[in-house]
Amino acid sequence: MQIASGISTLQITINENRTVPADQELFREKMRRAEKTDWDQVIARIDTYTARAGAAVLALSVLYFAPILVSILLK
Numbered sequence: 001m002q003i004a005s006g007i008s009t010l011q012i013t014i015n016e017n018r019t020v021p022a023d024q025e026l027f028r029e030k031m032r033r034a035e036k037t038d039w040d041q042v043i044a045r046i047d048t049y050t051a052r053a054g055a056a057v058l059a060l061s062v063l064y065f066a067p068i069l070v071s072i073l074l075k
Helices: 022-036 039-074
Strands: none
16 A cells, blocks of 8 residues: 655646746735835834823723722722
8 A cells, every 4th residue: 555645736827928926926026015114113103003002991991990999089
């Protein structure tokens, strides 16, 4: 009994002029965009959004616990 293991790839091209598969072209385009991106600016923008979300959570927490704190202080 023989067991064959392995992966065989079969490339079928409809347009004979195209030698590079679409996946490689897509990957190259993504790499070009990544190289052009200013990652310091992206990280700074994400940090700003995170800080704003944290401030919003803090404000909502204060509004939620304020009545409890006021009731404790008035006793």
